[in-house]
Amino acid sequence: MTTPATTATDEPRAIARRFADRAPACDYWTLRLVDQTHEGLVVRDDVPEPSSIGTGRGAMVTVVVDGGLGYAATADLSATGLAAAAGRAVEAAALHARLGLFDAHLFPRSSARIEYRSPVQQPWAQMTLADKLGLLSDACARMELGERIVERAAWLGHRRVQQLLVSSDGAEIAQTFEYVASGLAATAHIAGQTQTRTGGGADRPGQGGLERLATAALLDDAGRVAGEAIALCEAPECPSGRMDLLLLPSQMTLQVHESIGHPLELDRILGDERNYAGLSFVTPDMFGTYRYGSSLLNVTFDPTVPGELASYAADDEGTPARRVHLIRDGILERPLGGELSQRRARLSGSACARACDWDRPAIDRMANINLEPNEEGLDEMIARVERGVLMDTNRSWSIDDSRNKFQFGCQLGRLIEDGELTGLVRNPGYRGISERFWRSLDGVGGRETLEVRGVQNCGKGEPNQSVYVGHASPPCLFRDIEVFGGGL
């Protein structure tokens, strides 16, 4: 939802004006003001945990001066405090000017004037604290299925982030993001085997208000979550061997995230992340020609999906955001990189320079990375499998520093034999190599099977940053994959 700039709240604008009035002498500056509130509620084993609320306000000052680029973050939003931060940013820029990796004038200049608001139908405040705790208590109670259930939890959280980005070139980008997230978890233990199942919207966070609780279905999902935790303890181990693999959207989220999203990040390709998050098996020469996957593979960077976790109108460098294809018909088209990285790499990218908060600088991040649907139904894909496993909901993730050799585990598996779903299996896992795995893609669900999900803990960067990332995907079928179960 993007509209022309109208009004940001008065206070951030007043702060921005105070800063502009005393801005340092420099070639270009930006001020990014972040004001956020959050609330978290948890009921565990029928006991409410201490409820928590929080606020956080701060500013990131970025300057380009004398050929250098520097930043400083401060929670002191007085004119004096911001001026002091600007002074520190100028000092940092002097270091960059002396020993910088690139010409600071590559830093993009923004004059965009945009406003964005998350779509909210039912504001968080419309439900009382007592009612929220009551809902969680009821959901928690419904997971009580006897002594085999050893822990139950239900949670509900809200976060509201107001951000104003202004620049010396006249940019004024006011964005308000609102998120409501909920979830359930039940852990069962039977004869030495412990299994946890989640639900109630646990891996479906998104932007919006309390209306999101309707699809989360905390109360209706509670019995299923606890029942499946028990059933998993009693299920046989997932078989080992090469077989077909049908991944539901609850696992495709992670598969797309780790072996498409991260490898396409341009700052990895440029080497910035090599000391921590790693590099990529993708190299600049691959864009435009490399066959990433089968012709069924179509992946987009799409910050325009209403309600998806990482929808926005402009990134934190001030670049307006739009939908672009990353992979089309299996061929790699473009990386995930903001304007600065694009200029360094001389490649076209996407508006995805993002910071997790006011106290971190923007770096290349995923936003909404979506695997586009095809036309097949889930039942049709199952019918095409002679021997395989369906896997549901990620629980373990590990991939090498080039984002190539991976191993993922899921909460729940179901055998597929001769075109039909048969028994439940526990501890299902699979491993593969990204650059081959996507070429074994042999089925992509239709639009009616698409689910919009996301992750709230994508970690990267030095200093470290954790951001929200959206992923939408239908179920997908892969052929001849190495599958395994648990045990010593």
Added chain:
Amino acid sequence: MRQDDFYRLFDTLQDGLRGDEVLFAGLDAERSDFVRLNENRVRQAGSVDSAGLGLTLIDGGRQVEGGCQLGGNADADLAQARALLGQLRERIAHVPDDPYLNYSTAPATSERSIDADLPATVDAIGALTDLAAGLDLVGIWAAGAVVEALASSIGHRHWHASKSFNLDWSCYLDRDKAVKASYSGFDWDPGQLRHKVNQQRAELYVLGRAEHRIEPGRYRAYLAPAALAELMDLLAWGGFGLRDHRTRQTPLLQLATGEKQLSPKLTIIEEHQRGLAAGFTDEGFTKPDQVKLIEEGWYQDCLTDARSAKEYDAVVNAAAEYPESLAIAPGELAGGDALRQLDTGILIGNLWYCNWSDRNACRMTGMTRFGTFWVENGEPVAPLAVMRFDDSLYHLLGDRLEGLTAERELRLSAETYDGRGTDSALLPGALVTGIDLAL
């Protein structure tokens, strides 16, 4: 934020308490310089000045928590804190009694300030880039002051402040071929930095040889302390907490029930007395000097935070139910003999991205990364292509643990997700008769 300012803010705040209200206030503050490097040049340079205030309001059997950012202006900060306290007071009427409410009712004070001789950031980066001339160096410099503090209306006054630097970097030869190092502490010594960079140059020489490729299977291996740290970091995720044990979610459940034993060579201790992390909890409890978690292969004690202590009728011995100051007792293997005793196998300099394959079996997976070599006759002969392991700690630190080194490495956390971390680990290297490589 200065000590006096924090205590003055709290004193004013507590003057406004009503009736039997009890207030705890925690402070997490830092003033840090961060410089990212790539190709031995500055990628991103800047600084962060932050101070987070956390309040817990208790009234009878009820409690609520909240947090806000402080900017450093006394009047504005007091107004922020008062506003937060007011919000908490409104909320507390709407929450039920908390049966696991648990806080220290004994006033206590402590003060620990670790000063440091920090170089100017520009000088440190200049020294590093000069020493690494010609190398493809990538990494992060983080330096400055970190404060953790606690005050309560009961009378707790705890202050833990330190200045430190943490330089964490790697040098790349080609693609994923790299060696990693870190130099962190309180007193900057360019000689030590020179030694570490020179050591990396020697390692890069071996890394330049043709890559050795091996098939999945079981191999003898020596895990350097940095590699063992990755295994311990994953084990910390649910391995030692009392709640994880009582709800049978710990990956060490079979050890705790006595069904399995780890190697008698293995003793793991949480060493609170190391003093790098704060010695107090958010609820005002003082941590014991140490907690023995595993002794000679048998499970001993859990880490118990205030909430679990109340729920399970135990004694508080940790701020959180994961290690902050972990130590593995030294072994008898001389560090210099580790590769000679390995003879032929893999020198694993570091592991990466570990996660659970099956928690019930304490089975984990992860990748080799940074400085991993194929060793023959006790000498690294070639770099090894990255490999995925999938194995159980009941093997790696159990029946296949051949020895631990007598020398240990103190590793200070470079993590900065929630501010600059104060966690640390004191670890030996580990020689194992076999590690299962899966891919």
